[in-house]
Amino acid sequence: MPQVALTVNGKKVTVDVEGRTLLVELLREKLGLTGTHVGCDTSQCGACVVHLDGTSVKSCTMLALQAAGRSVITIEGLAKPDGTLHPMQEMFREHHALQCGFCTPGMVMSAIDLVQSHPEGLSEQQIRHGLEGNLCRCTGYHNIVKAIAAAWPLMHGKAMPAAAE
Amino acid sequence: MAFEGIGASVRRTEDQRFLSGRGNYTDDINRHGQLYAIIRRSDRPHARIVSIDTKAAAEMPGVVAVYTGTDLQADSVGGLPCGWLIKNKDGTPMAEPPHPVLAVGKVRHVGDPVAVVIAETRQQAKDAAEKLAIEWQDLPSISSTQDAIAPGAALVHDDVAGNVCYDWHLGDKEAVDAAFAKAARVVRLDLTNSRLIPNAMEPRAAIGDFDRATGEHTLFTTSQNPHVIRLLMGAFVLHIPESRLRVVAPDVGGGFGSKIYHYAEEAIVTWAAGKLARPVKWTAERTESFISDAHGRDHVTTAEMALDKDGNYLALRVQTLANMGAYLSTFATSIPTYLYATLLAGVYKTPAIYAEVKAVFTNTVPVDAYRGAGRPEAAYLLERLTDVIAHDTGLDRVALRRQNLIPANAFPYQTPVALQYDSGNYQATLEAALTAADWNGFPARRTAAAAKGKLRGIGISTYIEACGIAPSAVAGALGARAGLYEAANIRVHPTGSVSVFTGSHSHGQGHETTFAQLVADQLGIPFNQVEIVHGDTEKIPFGMGTYGSRSLAVGGSAMVKAMDKIIAKGKRIAAHLMEASVADIEFKNGSFSVAGTDKSKSFGEIALTAYVPHNYPIDELEPGLEENAFYDPKNFTFPAGCMVAEVEIDRDTGVPSVVSFVAVDDVGRLINPMIVEGQVHGGVAQGIGQALLESAAYDVSGQIVTGSFMDYTMPRSDDLPSFKTGNEVTLCTHNPLGVKGCGELGTIGSPPAIVNAVIDALSEYDVRHIDMPLSPQKIWSIIAAGPKRRAAE
Ligand code: FES
Ligand code: FES
Numbered sequence: 030m031p032q033v034a035l036t037v038n039g040k041k042v043t044v045d046v047e048g049r050t051l052l053v054e055l056l057r058e059k060l061g062l063t064g065t066h067v068g069c070d071t072s073q074c075g076a077c078v079v080h081l082d083g084t085s086v087k088s089c090t091m092l093a094l095q096a097a098g099r100s101v102i103t104i105e106g107l108a109k110p111d112g113t114l115h116p117m118q119e120m121f122r123e124h125h126a127l128q129c130g131f132c133t134p135g136m137v138m139s140a141i142d143l144v145q146s147h148p149e150g151l152s153e154q155q156i157r158h159g160l161e162g163n164l165c166r167c168t169g170y171h172n173i174v175k176a177i178a179a180a181w182p183l184m185h186g187k188a189m190p191a192a193a194e
Numbered sequence: 195m196a197f198e199g200i201g202a203s204v205r206r207t208e209d210q211r212f213l214s215g216r217g218n219y220t221d222d223i224n225r226h227g228q229l230y231a232i233i234r235r236s237d238r239p240h241a242r243i244v245s246i247d248t249k250a251a252a253e254m255p256g257v258v259a260v261y262t263g264t265d266l267q268a269d270s271v272g273g274l275p276c277g278w279l280i281k282n283k284d285g286t287p288m289a290e291p292p293h294p295v296l297a298v299g300k301v302r303h304v305g306d307p308v309a310v311v312i313a314e315t316r317q318q319a320k321d322a323a324e325k326l327a328i329e330w331q332d333l334p335s336i337s338s339t340q341d342a343i344a345p346g347a348a349l350v351h352d353d354v355a356g357n358v359c360y361d362w363h364l365g366d367k368e369a370v371d372a373a374f375a376k377a378a379r380v381v382r383l384d385l386t387n388s389r390l391i392p393n394a395m396e397p398r399a400a401i402g403d404f405d406r407a408t409g410e411h412t413l414f415t416t417s418q419n420p421h422v423i424r425l426l427m428g429a430f431v432l433h434i435p436e437s438r439l440r441v442v443a444p445d446v447g448g449g450f451g452s453k454i455y456h457y458a459e460e461a462i463v464t465w466a467a468g469k470l471a472r473p474v475k476w477t478a479e480r481t482e483s484f485i486s487d488a489h490g491r492d493h494v495t496t497a498e499m500a501l502d503k504d505g506n507y508l509a510l511r512v513q514t515l516a517n518m519g520a521y522l523s524t525f526a527t528s529i530p531t532y533l534y535a536t537l538l539a540g541v542y543k544t545p546a547i548y549a550e551v552k553a554v555f556t557n558t559v560p561v562d563a564y565r566g567a568g569r570p571e572a573a574y575l576l577e578r579l580t581d582v583i584a585h586d587t588g589l590d591r592v593a594l595r596r597q598n599l600i601p602a603n604a605f606p607y608q609t610p611v612a613l614q615y616d617s618g619n620y621q622a623t624l625e626a627a628l629t630a631a632d633w634n635g636f637p638a639r640r641t642a643a644a645a646k647g648k649l650r651g652i653g654i655s656t657y658i659e660a661c662g663i664a665p666s667a668v669a670g671a672l673g674a675r676a677g678l679y680e681a682a683n684i685r686v687h688p689t690g691s692v693s694v695f696t697g698s699h700s701h702g703q704g705h706e707t708t709f710a711q712l713v714a715d716q717l718g719i720p721f722n723q724v725e726i727v728h729g730d731t732e733k734i735p736f737g738m739g740t741y742g743s744r745s746l747a748v749g750g751s752a753m754v755k756a757m758d759k760i761i762a763k764g765k766r767i768a769a770h771l772m773e774a775s776v777a778d779i780e781f782k783n784g785s786f787s788v789a790g791t792d793k794s795k796s797f798g799e800i801a802l803t804a805y806v807p808h809n810y811p812i813d814e815l816e817p818g819l820e821e822n823a824f825y826d827p828k829n830f831t832f833p834a835g836c837m838v839a840e841v842e843i844d845r846d847t848g849v850p851s852v853v854s855f856v857a858v859d860d861v862g863r864l865i866n867p868m869i870v871e872g873q874v875h876g877g878v879a880q881g882i883g884q885a886l887l888e889s890a891a892y893d894v895s896g897q898i899v900t901g902s903f904m905d906y907t908m909p910r911s912d913d914l915p916s917f918k919t920g921n922e923v924t925l926c927t928h929n930p931l932g933v934k935g936c937g938e939l940g941t942i943g944s945p946p947a948i949v950n951a952v953i954d955a956l957s958e959y960d961v962r963h964i965d966m967p968l969s970p971q972k973i974w975s976i977i978a979a980g981p982k983r984r985a986a987e
Contacts, residue, residue: 103215104213105806129445169917183774
């Protein structure tokens with residue numbers, strides 16, 4: 030069986046995988062990181078989103094072997110070692126942006142990438158557009174959109190500029 | 195510390211684990227030595243199973259067992275039971291054909307489970323399942339509701355004549371006929387209520403485990419009601435006594451009704467784990483969810499309203515054909531009857547109503563409750579019909595509603611369809627919604643939209659729902675095969691912290707927060723000293739679970755009853771300690787005091803005394819402080835409200851977008867307004883989904899054509915607006931909290947508001963009705979046909 034070496038949440042790991050093993054299967058089944066979820070089999074729900082070298086990817090859509098030598102951050106790796114939550118996690122809690130919690134890990138990972146990649150600011154429409162790849166059946170998205178807008182200033186350390194519509 | 199009792203928007207306790215990836219959903223659980231099950235399902239809508247050759251599959255690497263329906267039958271495994279018996283008009287019982295766990299002889303829908311392959315790994319089981327050689331003989335199939343009753347239609351079940359499960363009615367036919375005979379005008383509307391797929395984001399999963407040492411079976415499952423599953427599966431399917439069967443529903447990723455029912459896979463893994471003496475895990479892939487989770491709605495209806503010359507409603511006549519799918523799911527039969535026809539008064543004072551409901555079998559996935567269950571179908575019918583009446587008569591749609599509403603001073607109000615509404619103020623929610631939506635300012639917004647080349651429309655709906663089905667005796671008389679109470683156990687620990695064991699189940703509703711607020715408030719203790727335990731039959735008292743927006747109204751009331759017992763016992767202990775009479779002890783803000791004195795004992799001191807009974811009335815009182823209560827409600831609760839939607843349609847593409855949405859609801863007393871608002875948002879999003887996007891479709895050959903997220907349009911963030919919500923409060927008069935429930939109202943009130951808005955936007959095309967979903971294609975063809983379409987017809 031081939032082996033893959035990668036960094037997950039800052040720790041180096043080497044794991045035996047089949048060629049067809051998906052990254053999400055490696056995380057959930059080999060490493061016990063069950064915070065990353067599987068909500069579909071057609072790459073459409075975003076429950077499985079993790080960061081690969083800082084960018085969000087659907088971990089059900091890539092092979093574990095493709096992550097060789099790269100750095101993966103999952104929802105378990107977001108909080109500081111002392112347990113302090115990432116501002117995005119905090120704002121999700123503050124604005125009641127989760128109900129059943131199943132879409133939440135993927136939603137939070139996508140949201141962080143969205144905010145990081147828009148230093149110029151984000152309008153409500155841009156946030157809604159940016160979340161297109163993540164399904165939530167519980168919240169109607171209203172509070173998720175609010176939480177992301179509230180996390181922007183915390184992550185960028187300044188007030189959000191009025192974004193271009 | 196901030197106020198954390200009743201009425202505070204306390205941030206949720208459960209969020210910490212969900213946000214840090216430490217939720218514990220069924221598929222996150224792995225048992226030592228676990229095997230994996232893959233279900234081979236029918237890819238045909240209706241076929242005879244000529245033979246199944248399991249040999250090649252069984253010889254594949256890693257395969258431990260292959261079972262078919264015959265193996266289960268040989269082991270006396272029973273069929274999946276239906277929980278509600280409906281009687282026909284003539285008093286005879288409904289047709290109740292067998293629902294085998296794995297198909298025997300015949301398959302009846304795409305997705306019908308045929309065999310299970312169990313192997314060391316999921317991939318091995320998958321590979322082996324493909325090696326099963328099944329010889330089929332295809333049979334003619336029925337894929338649409340109307341086709342089921344066509345003359346000469348193929349039979350889904352050989353011994354169910356005409357595919358009719360039941361032919362049922364409710365109401366006073368003579369009174370309705372008489373009212374129609376003298377009506378100034380009759381308005382008729384034919385409509386369908388589209389078939390939906392619930393699609394909770396967590397796919398169903400189940401793990402069976404068997405302990406050889408104790409003989410105990412354990413099932414971990416994605417369920418909204420673990421005790422109901424234990425009862426149904428233990429008693430009817432696997433014949434395991436309750437004392438040997440534990441059902442655990444851990445964190446569950448959304449249910450919306452679809453996780454109420456007892457499903458075949460739960461029985462398969464529990465049974466197979468017993469046979470193999472190893473844990474067996476099954477997790478649905480989304481494609482399987484589409485063809486095995488119970489679907490919702492699917493009604494074909496004709497409704498007629500008799501009116502006097504001023505537009506007063508005189509009588510309503512309704513005929514509905516309801517699709518049950520291929521088999522009866524657990525509560526399927528009760529939805530188009532007691533949760534639909536009984537709601538046909540809505541918020542209106544229509545004096546006479548008669549409804550006939552025929553339920554039919556088709557070669558489709560079983561249909562059961564989906565968020566709202568019956569009540570959205572009733573509200574949609576009434577609110578579309580009201581707009582069509584306005585269209586046909588020229589009366590104003592808001593005025594028509596105002597004049598027909600049940601007056602605020604008419605409560606308790608007996609409807610002509612069995613229910614008695616205890617409280618409400620429909621005028622208040624209507625007027626508040628109109629104000630919040632700036633109804634009167636709409637013409638200016640329409641003009642502004644027209645200048646941008648958009649068609650803008652506004653729509654209104656009023657609704658009522660009935661939550662917390664009850665009382666048990668009445669439901670039983672109507673055919674329910676279960677009780678409808680809820681149970682609570684309150685365990686006060688020696689130092690005054692409290693564990694609450696509830697029969698309700700949380701799969702997104704935030705019970706760990708709301709219930710803790712309730713208990714902290716009533717016992718006067720800090721919120722963080724209250725723990726809520728649910729979802730494990732080994733821990734909680736026998737409870738009925740969560741559906742029909744019942745958890746707070748029924749489950750919360752059970753907690754209040756148990757707390758009353760705790761307080762009563764605490765008073766006796768306090769009276770002893772302070773040498774006072776029990777009648778003089780008052781309990782307030784967490785302390786027991788002697789009236790008119792400054793003597794008092796804290797809740798913690800009383801708890802400690804109960805467990806360390808040195809100075810204690812031991813002759814008259816047992817030590818300890820723990821109480822159980824079962825609460826059987828006296829009536830349903832009746833949340834109601836009004837929603838107003840505005841849409842804009844792009845003339846060139848026919849794409850509608852919801853530009854504003856207002857919901858003003860009366861859910862009784864609010865315990866956690868933030869959570870209530872979240873429930874409204876989520877329900878409204880699903881309702882907008884039904885109105886504009888979602889629909890489960892079968893082709894004429896019986897294949898499902900919306901079998902994945904690529905074909906079934908789920909609402910995404912950019913399909914929806916932000917919502918404006920508000921509350922008006924009238925208290926429920928018959929439960930101790932005055933609460934009514936809020937879980938389903940969004941899916942009930944929103945579809946007609948949206949459809950009414952789209953039809954209003956198309957007013958220059960004189961559209962009377964369009965069936966959901968209002969796809970761009972349907973809208974575009976109306977626009978393309980041009981104005982004055984009706985005149986030209
Ligand atoms: S699991 Fe649905 S997109 Fe990855
Ligand atoms: S919180 Fe349940 S799916 Fe998003």
